[in-house]
Amino acid sequence: MxxxxxxGKLAILADAAKYDxxxxxxxxxxxxxxxxxxxxxxxxxGICHAYAPxxxxxxxxxxxxxxxxxxxxxxxxxxASSNVRRARFTAEEVVGLTLDFYKRNYIExxxxxxxxxxxxxxxxxxxxRVARMLRQDHDFRGYIHxxxxxxxDPALIEEAGRYADRLSINVELPRAESFPRLAPEKQPDRxxxxxxxxxxxxxxxxxxxxESRRAxxxxxxxxxxxxxxxxxxxxxxxxxxxxxxxxxxxxLKRVYYSAYSPIPASSSLLPAAPxxxxxxxxxxxxxxxxxxxxxxxxxxxxxxxxxxxxxxADPKLVWAxxxxxxxxxxxxxxxxxxxxxxxxxxxxxxxxxxxSRRHRTLRFEDLSRLTRSAERARPFVVTADSHPGxxxxxxxxxxxxxxxxxxxxxxxxxxxxxGSQLELFAA
Amino acid sequence: xxxxxxxITVRLAAADDRVGWREAARRLDQAEIDPADVAWLVDDVxxxxxxxxxxxxxxxxxxxxxxxxxxxxxxxxxxxxxALQHGRRVPRAFIELTDAMLLHSDTGRFDLAYRLLVRLRxxxxxxxxxxxxxxxxxxxxxxxxxxxxxxxxAFVRFRKVTEPTTGSDVFIxxxxxxxxxxxxxxxFFAGRFxxxxxxxxxxxxxxxxxxxxxxxxxxxxxxxxxxxxAMETAWRTYFASIFNPARLNxxxxxxxxxxxxxxxxPEAADIPQLVATAPGRVASMIDxxxxxxAGA
Numbered sequence: 001m002x003x004x005x006x007x008g009k010l011a012i013l014a015d016a017a018k019y020d021x022x023x024x025x026x027x028x029x030x031x032x033x034x035x036x037x038x039x040x041x042x043x044x045x046g047i048c049h050a051y052a053p054x055x056x057x058x059x060x061x062x063x064x065x066x067x068x069x070x071x072x073x074x075x076x077x078x079x080a081s082s083n084v085r086r087a088r089f090t091a092e093e094v095v096g097l098t099l100d101f102y103k104r105n106y107i108e109x110x111x112x113x114x115x116x117x118x119x120x121x122x123x124x125x126x127x128x129r130v131a132r133m134l135r136q137d138h139d140f141r142g143y144i145h146x147x148x149x150x151x152x153d154p155a156l157i158e159e160a161g162r163y164a165d166r167l168s169i170n171v172e173l174p175r176a177e178s179f180p181r182l183a184p185e186k187q188p189d190r191x192x193x194x195x196x197x198x199x200x201x202x203x204x205x206x207x208x209x210x211e212s213r214r215a216x217x218x219x220x221x222x223x224x225x226x227x228x229x230x231x232x233x234x235x236x237x238x239x240x241x242x243x244x245x246x247x248x249x250x251x252l253k254r255v256y257y258s259a260y261s262p263i264p265a266s267s268s269l270l271p272a273a274p275x276x277x278x279x280x281x282x283x284x285x286x287x288x289x290x291x292x293x294x295x296x297x298x299x300x301x302x303x304x305x306x307x308x309x310x311x312x313a314d315p316k317l318v319w320a321x322x323x324x325x326x327x328x329x330x331x332x333x334x335x336x337x338x339x340x341x342x343x344x345x346x347x348x349x350x351x352x353x354x355x356s357r358r359h360r361t362l363r364f365e366d367l368s369r370l371t372r373s374a375e376r377a378r379p380f381v382v383t384a385d386s387h388p389g390x391x392x393x394x395x396x397x398x399x400x401x402x403x404x405x406x407x408x409x410x411x412x413x414x415x416x417x418x419g420s421q422l423e424l425f426a427a
Numbered sequence: 428x429x430x431x432x433x434x435i436t437v438r439l440a441a442a443d444d445r446v447g448w449r450e451a452a453r454r455l456d457q458a459e460i461d462p463a464d465v466a467w468l469v470d471d472v473x474x475x476x477x478x479x480x481x482x483x484x485x486x487x488x489x490x491x492x493x494x495x496x497x498x499x500x501x502x503x504x505x506x507x508x509x510a511l512q513h514g515r516r517v518p519r520a521f522i523e524l525t526d527a528m529l530l531h532s533d534t535g536r537f538d539l540a541y542r543l544l545v546r547l548r549x550x551x552x553x554x555x556x557x558x559x560x561x562x563x564x565x566x567x568x569x570x571x572x573x574x575x576x577x578x579x580x581a582f583v584r585f586r587k588v589t590e591p592t593t594g595s596d597v598f599i600x601x602x603x604x605x606x607x608x609x610x611x612x613x614x615f616f617a618g619r620f621x622x623x624x625x626x627x628x629x630x631x632x633x634x635x636x637x638x639x640x641x642x643x644x645x646x647x648x649x650x651x652x653x654x655x656x657a658m659e660t661a662w663r664t665y666f667a668s669i670f671n672p673a674r675l676n677x678x679x680x681x682x683x684x685x686x687x688x689x690x691x692x693p694e695a696a697d698i699p700q701l702v703a704t705a706p707g708r709v710a711s712m713i714d715x716x717x718x719x720x721a722g723a
Binding site: 006007010011012014015017018019032034035036037038039040041047048049050051052053054055056057058061062097100101103105106137142259261262263266267274277291352355356358359360366367369370 | 440473527542554555556557559560563577580581582583584585586598600615616617618619620621622656658660661662664665666667668669670671673675676677678679680682683684692694698701702706709711712721
């Protein structure tokens with residue numbers, strides 16, 4: 001291997017890390033560098049310091065320690081049998097890059113992962129060493145997210161949790177039966193056992209912190225995982241069920257969905273065509289509905305067709321169209337639960353409606369001051385001065401925000417859906 | 428226009444003089460002055476078109492004692508709530524709302540905030556009525572300011588300069604905000620980079636941190652920003668490498684990182700080329716010469 005300088009390694013080891021969708025820097029405890037000797041602060045909702053031309057947030061320095069890997073997972077660019085160029089950072093190089101980037105305000109911190117080298121323990125040790133150097137030698141108080149290697153020594157995981165704000169292990173395959181074929185060295189039950197251990201430690205540390213402010217932290221920003229969409233044939237319904245189970249079993253902060261993306265020299269075990277990116281987006285929307293909007297998984301799955309979310313319309317609109325008997329909703333009387341089901345109304349708009357209507361009766365004009373997407377909501381709501389039945393001439397169900405993300409054919413389809421919907425409220 | 432009716436003119440020290448506004452608003456409110464009778468003016472050298480002559484570039488030191496350190500960690504809070512304490516009580520939501528909206532570049536912001544304060548007397552629940560036109564406008568201004576502050580925290584880019592005489596490092600950034608947020612957002616950077624010396628220069632005012640004190644000075648020019656930093660090659664390499672050409676989505680990128688910021692982001696110089704070469708890179712991945720999917 002020709003000699004690579006740090007920037008040369010960075011090109012390889014950032015490229016190797018980009019299939020991990022997570023770049024969040026949120027949920028860390030509030031801290032600053034005041035009174036310390038180094039740099040860094042955390043707290044609040046996280047900051048995206050740049051956006052790549054793929055529209056993804058760049059918040060952390062997201063790299064692998066090395067892309068050398070003894071595993072041979074078919075979907076992974078770093079699998080043992082891939083002919084990708086290999087590199088390995090020294091711990092000092094990672095520490096230096098993290099601090100130099102951080103001091104210039106490029107990043108919120110470090111997200112460090114690694115290919116499996118030699119053994120789980122050896123790999124985890126290398127990852128933990130970087131975090132230890134940052135925290136102890138440099139008093140680094142920015143965000144640290146560490147990938148946890150399943151089956152690593154609990155003492156190492158314990159140490160990782162002391163330095164890291166977030167820990168994660170990627171499940172990757174929604175179907176347990178896909179592992180032998182696509183990720184032969186990975187054992188889903190071992191992965192889940194490790195995740196269970198993390199969940200327990202995170203919970204214990206949280207409880208201890210409630211008793212005493214001095215109790216040691218353990219991954220205070222929680223744990224997350226990732227599922228690949230479109231690599232193993234799992235339907236959206238299967239993916240959502242897998243995700244629900246993971247959320248519930250391990251109290252995850254986030255399940256990320258990552259549409260399987262073409263990689264150089266891909267394996268013949270994988271589908272030739274990648275799934276549409278819109279599919280990933282729809283899964284996030286549906287995930288949000290079940291976590292913040294009060295929809296049950298059964299309701300979402302029930303409005304799917306053959307286990308798949310509609311690419312042409314967002315799942316909230318799909319549910320509304322399939323449950324027309326629930327609409328129109330009276331903005332001045334409906335409860336929070338029902339207001340949250342109105343396409344176009346988000347959690348914040350609903351909060352504003354509820355507090356405003358205690359003091360005045362809301363007309364449509366008021367609604368348009370409360371939310372930017374009042375027009376989207378119009379066909380689904382009754383206000384003091386408007387009823388969808390009264391204004392059925394124009395194209396009623398427009399979804400400008402969604403439509404802008406939808407490729408051309410899908411957008412046409414969604415207008416079509418909107419059009420066919422009009423008669424319903426005319427009755 | 429009722430402007431000829433104005434009987435009282437309040438002169439604020441700067442476009443972001445929230446403390447001055449609160450002090451004046453408290454006195455006006457105690458005297459029950461009608462909002463329509465007040466004209467708000469800013470004496471700020473940078474933004475007052477009528478002042479005529481440029482002022483001396485005076486640096487205003489802001490001492491950081493223990494209490495101020497707490498303010499650094501909780502920007503605005505402590506000073507904000509005390510300013511109106513001597514007068515009548517106002518809802519906490521009003522303090523939080525005006526903390527943000529008074530930094531907006533909209534020239535009507537002081538007037539709007541005072542009108543809200545006066546209306547709160549008769550309508551104590553006013554701020555809960557987001558459908559009220561005054562409240563809706565104030566919320567819109569506050570939201571725009573918070574977004575601008577968030578983007579400043581995200582898009583400030585420091586360049587390191589080593590002073591030849593002392594050999595010590597200073598990190599210098601240039602930022603062009605939409606609203607008057609530089610001073611109000613500086614405590615965030617003091618909390619984050621408390622052990623490094625830095626300056627954030629901007630057209631409206633500049634803020635400096637010497638590891639103990641925040642200082643304010645007058646506006647600067649883009650040419651005052653150093654033109655390079657040794658780490659930018661690595662940063663641009665990272666930006667290019669973390670990008671997945673198979674997911675090209677310029678619209679999503681530009682929605683969160685609007686073009687107006689690009690000229691001060693070193694990595695943005697590479698965007699056109701990354702976008703242009705993306706399709707070719709993807710084609711070579713999907714149609715690999717090395718390994719043809721068997722049986723596909």
